[in-house]
Amino acid sequence: MEVGVIAGGEHPKSESGGGSGAGGAVGNVWLRPPRDKGEPPLTRARIVRAAVDLLDEEGMERLTMRRLAERLQAGATTLYWHVKTKGDVIDLAVDAVFGETPVPDRHGDDPRQDIATLVGDWRQAMLRHPWVATVPARQRPLIGPNFLAWMEFLQSALVRAGLTGKRLNAATWALYNHVMGAAATQSSLRLSAEEARMGQEYLESRREQYPTVAANQYISDDDWDANFALGLAFLLDGIEAGTRR
Numbered sequence: 001m002e003v004g005v006i007a008g009g010e011h012p013k014s015e016s017g018g019g020s021g022a023g024g025a026v027g028n029v030w031l032r033p034p035r036d037k038g039e040p041p042l043t044r045a046r047i048v049r050a051a052v053d054l055l056d057e058e059g060m061e062r063l064t065m066r067r068l069a070e071r072l073q074a075g076a077t078t079l080y081w082h083v084k085t086k087g088d089v090i091d092l093a094v095d096a097v098f099g100e101t102p103v104p105d106r107h108g109d110d111p112r113q114d115i116a117t118l119v120g121d122w123r124q125a126m127l128r129h130p131w132v133a134t135v136p137a138r139q140r141p142l143i144g145p146n147f148l149a150w151m152e153f154l155q156s157a158l159v160r161a162g163l164t165g166k167r168l169n170a171a172t173w174a175l176y177n178h179v180m181g182a183a184a185t186q187s188s189l190r191l192s193a194e195e196a197r198m199g200q201e202y203l204e205s206r207r208e209q210y211p212t213v214a215a216n217q218y219i220s221d222d223d224w225d226a227n228f229a230l231g232l233a234f235l236l237d238g239i240e241a242g243t244r245r
Contacts, residue, residue: 028091028141028143029083029084029087029088029091029092030091030095030143030144030145034082042072042074042078042079042081042082043082044082044083044092046072047068047072047079047082047083047089047092048089048092048093048096049096050068050071050072051063051068051089051090051092051093052093052096052097052129053071054067054068054071055093055129055131056128056129056131059131060090060131060134060135063086063089063090064086065079065080065083065085065086065089068089090135091142091144092144094132094135094142094144094147095142095144095145095146095147096146097125097128097129097132098125098144098146098147098149098150099146100125100128101121101124101125103118103149103150103152103153104117104118104153107153107156107157107160111157111158111160111161112161112236112240114153114157114160115154115157115158115161115175115236116232116236118150118153118154118157119154119175119178119179119232120232122150122179123179123182123183123228126179126180126183126184126187127183127186127187130183130184130187130188133180133181133183133184133187134184151172154172154175155168155172158171158172158239161239161240161243162243163239163242163243167242171235171239171242174235175232175235178228178231178232178235182224182227182228182231186224191219191222196219196220196222197220199219199220200214200217200219200220203218203219
């Protein structure tokens, strides 16, 4: 836990941030007004840029309010004026990543192509900033303006494809999980050529137990782009088949 004094005499409860605080206080940074009027030159925008850089360089586990304040050459009190918790910083940084690639200005004629383009851009953003894919969506719901612009484009394309209600949300989560899961796996799985070779040899030595796995290069297939595209095609084919039923 980082200890510091926030303007108004409050103390941050924890680094992680979370739900509503005591007395019904709003816990999500997007539901509170920004506090950029105090203590210049530090601003929310500067904090977010520094946080994204820190997360890119060192990962989620190294982000603390103390380290972020040091990077900004600011005191903890000044930092806590703008962001109450580490959770605030994460929410703001994630949304900044989604703001790097603009959402298309309008839909095309083919909803499937709109979806494929959007989630392809989404994956590339996650690969540039792999820590984003480690943020649990159910623990920290993404409701920043940049992410919501992406989600609006995605869901409106799915509606145009013929999905509504529960099926719309199920398709949304399937596509979300495909992007996040693929990006997280690609970013974290690091096998050397020797490890891949030895892994395949291990499977070959147990081919009687695992014939299908051994025959299909489970360990050594690292064609991430092709596998992502094929997985997306399976999902979109299923969505189209569902709308015809």
